[in-house]
Amino acid sequence: MAVFEKREKNTVYFNIELNSENFEKAVNQAYLKNRSRFNIPGFRKGKAPKMIIDQYYGEDFFYEEAINSLLPDAYEEAIKELNLEPVDTPHVDIDEIKKGEPIAVNIHVDVKPEVKLGNYESIELEKVEYNVTDEMVESELKNAQEMNGRIIDAGDREVQNGDLLTIDYAGFVGEEQFEGGTAEKQELEIGSNKFIPGFEEQLIGKKKGEEVEVKVTFPEEYHAEDLQGKDATFKVTIHEIKTRELPELDDEFAKDVSEFDTLEEYKNDIKAKLEETYKKQEKIDLENRVVDKVVESAEVDIPEGMINSQVENEISEFEYRIRMQGLDLNKYLELTGSDIEGLKEQVRPMAEKRVKADLVLEAIGNAENIEVTDEDIDAELEKLAEQYNQENKDKFIADMKKGDLNFLKAGITNSKVIDLLISKVKFN
Template sequence: MKATWEKIEKNLGVLEVEVEAERVAAALDKAFNKVVKKANVPGFRKGKVPRPIFESRFGVESLYQDAIDILLPEAYGEAVEETDIFPVDRPEVDIEQFAKGQPFIFKAKVTVKPEVVLGQYKGLEVPAQKAEITEDELNAELKRLQERHAELVVVDDEPAANGDIAVIDFDGSVDGVQFEGGQAERHSLELGSNSFIPGFEEQVVGMSTGDFKDVEVTFPEAYHAENLAGKAAVFKVKVHEIKRKQLPELDDEFAKDVSEFDTLEEYKADLKAQLESRKQEELKGARETAVVDAAAANAEVEIPDAMIASEVANMVRDFDNRLRQQGMNMDMFLSFSGQTREDLELQMKGDAEKRVRNNLVLEVIAKAENIEVSEEEVNEELASMAESFKRTPEEIRSILAANGSLSSLNDEISLRKTIDFLVENSVEVEAPATQEEAAPEEASAE
């Protein structure tokens, strides 16, 4: 087989392939063995028609399309490997010649992975940050924990306020006609959560237990139910009960209830250490993102639309999987959000393009710096995955191999090592002082 590759644009080229006549004959044999099983020829049972009689009756040309379907994929794959190109989209194939006793000649217009021209990627500057937890941050976390462990107490003698839970009946109508989903009894609504139609919760604030009220609202123009979008509605509301969060005291008893510590001071010290560790991880992630974005911004690359479309499809599929884990699906999400699938894809397009660009740049940096993945590193990753999924490393390897994902594991490890390389070779710089920080110095200088 002969294969040649000619680039016609930056990411587009033509692959010209010539396959030997012997392989054409073998493909025609396979096509005949497939077609003859269904051929109806008087005097012969299906599958028993001799080849000469078949070709005399139907013509050898009747086998051509099946033979092409058999031979083209394997010849194309071999040609891609021989010319060392990396297609990123389906090829546009033009059959130049296919006939019995003749070589098979075809041309394929192929979009390939783009070339990346690296800019600066070592010595990139990133702002210096410290994983220190301020007193305000510690107090905010304690407040959040108080909220989590708060008790709900019934309030009989005060009107509802933001943050309260109002237990209500409501009956909604548009132009005096009830609509589906507009009625409920003893529904618990957290006021201020903005979980109802805009304007609804604000009108329940101030109501007391036993009160009745007509709440007038207007559905948003972009509401997911088209028959209600932009319509004025009236909800007849009755308040059955008002519940208010009662926060526990921040004392030693609180520490004993929520932790293994006996005193609040011990618990606060441990909590501060946890927050610092979490912040350290956040800063590490932020630094990694900063250096990758900077290296990608310094590089030159033209990304084919096909690669962006493929990444968008991956992101939509991942999003759908996360929805299913939460008991939803894509159709439900689109209905609730008032979006179409095209709207969602358009929102993801920018992130998809950034991901593709970053990954392309990281891949080229890995090659430039000879960053390789050892078998030991693969085994360590398999062991980590095995521990997470309660399987053996051998089982995880077999599953990945069966799915064709073992090479992807190598790619992921290489990606992480390349990011680590960029971080190790970056430079922390102090961020310029803000006006507020500079003001005391200026005052003292005066």
């Protein structure tokens, strides 16, 4: 039986008792499990009675393992009985153990905080709409044209903006050539701004085979500290000048790059897809603004354990994203000159914001009696099966239902709460 003691902010203090008979059984089980390790004079290894081991190592030798075997179930039962939602690892203190007497265990643990909601019934926001313009369509069309262009030799003409060059270069500060400033057969697109400011522009108007001296000043925040703010000269040799030959924007182009027969149909399709994309973005932005508004007006004292846990989640998600790009976390930290503690501090504000948002949305869900039905869960699992391209959709859904669906229910609840909040918005 659990006995509630007190609550201080988000920390709950309570006591439980471990039955003395169960404890004695657990001590004996610990002895049976570990006796093969003991080599005591006068006994074959693993055959010494418990009382002999107690004499050698103390009567309390097996107490810790016995407590550890009993405490998890007793703790789970206690938090159910007291209706607590722990958000961190409990702190446990055990009174002196006396033979034949119940064992008193004192526990304190951080629990989910109470949320004081602001006025979420009346939300005022500025109406923001994303409208697709002709310029946006033309820009997409231009991108498709460039993607389908051919790279051809530019002949003997001078370098122009947009050309693709193959160059050798060597960099000097004064008379001294500096490390990392040399390359051969380097490809460079003029206008890409991938080189130091001023470098690419000085190659415009030059010809193939020409040797050019390019004078630049390194930025004050350049990654190589020994070059920051310094004047440098690059000796550049131009080997090749190539250009993109772009296809004509006509009906034939539309047939080549799309399912449409005319350029007009293709442009209409581009516009429709852009409108669909921007409508989705418009909805996401509105959802974010609504959540920010209700979170801003709410009051909640978040336990450090919840924030720390979310920080770890943010780091794991970040690590997964960069791994998908072929970069390992340690390598990323090395390249950015950071460490894991610095990264944690960097993501901490976002982690705290997410925790608060989840707590506030959950509190609104409870206040509005929002429920998640079996139909809601089935619909969400259907979406997940499609998202992850599951061939055997029924098996995927059945397997998911065998696991813990609390994360799924929380996501559905949040979505329902956000929809409810949006329905209450008054636009300026």
